[in-house]
Amino acid sequence: MSDWRPRLIASDMDGTLLRWDDTVSEATVAELARWRAEGVPIVLATGRPPRWMVKIREVLEVGTAVCCNGAVLLDLESFTIVDEDALAPAVLQDVVTELRRRLPGTRFAVEYGLEFRHEPGYHPRWDVNAPGVATAPLEELVTAPVAKLLARHDDLDAAPFVTTVEEVVADRATVTSSSSDALAEISALGITKATGLAKVAARHGVGPEDIVVFGDMPNDIAAFEWVRAAGGRAVAMAQAHPDLLAAATDVTHSNEDDGVAEFLRSL
Missing domain, CATH: 3.30.1240.10 (Hypothetical Protein, Haloacid Dehalogenase-like Hydrolase; Chain: A; domain 2)
Known part of the structure; x- marks a missing residue:
């Protein structure tokens, strides 16, 4: 898979894209901008609710965020909810x-x-x-x-x-x-980061085989399994939960050491 390149990049936020001080490094911002300039969508897949997505808009002003572990799709540019799967x-x-x-x-x-x-x-x-x-x-x-x-x-x-x-x-x-x-x-029932990502990917005409997804906690496992089963890349951070490491295809540096940027540069 040395010549494999993603057509969509998905990343968890806390413990993955974000450093422990709740910021994104300049190196990571630059690397995401480079891929976006090449036409590759950047999608956030997080357990965070929409109301916790205000600050990240300073880094990613456009695109869709998968919030609440897949239950909510948020348009970052307009900051409006475009889809929601609710508990009855x-x-x-x-x-x-x-x-x-x-x-x-x-x-x-x-x-x-x-x-x-x-x-x-x-x-x-x-x-x-x-x-x-x-x-x-x-x-x-x-x-x-x-x-x-x-x-x-x-x-x-x-x-x-x-x-x-x-x-x-x-x-x-x-x-x-x-x-x-x-x-x-x-x-x-059935709602996970995988189902939310699948909706966003379909809108871009991208299948799981062409996705790289980054994460660090058990709520990322469904997305990892969905991507890995199709031949995509499921990348765990160095400090990730053991259950997620077991579901990963790759391991990168920690969130504090720009693990997302480092792996994307390797592609």
């Missing part, structure tokens, strides 16, 4: 009821559109007082479709918590994780 209220209500019974102390929040709502016991780690963020009773959080349900537990370890969430959710929705905390991200 009936599923939300069943899941939160069973999780609260199985794991007392679990607290919930929801993402939808450009809004974030959390119940009083849920403690957001970022954007606590930002526009669009508000507290609401759990009963209100589950009465309308949402892009993502967040379940957090402040007293449990991450791995066993996420495993139990997966058992409770079963085949009603999709569970992913991208945090070292006991935080599970729940999307509509």
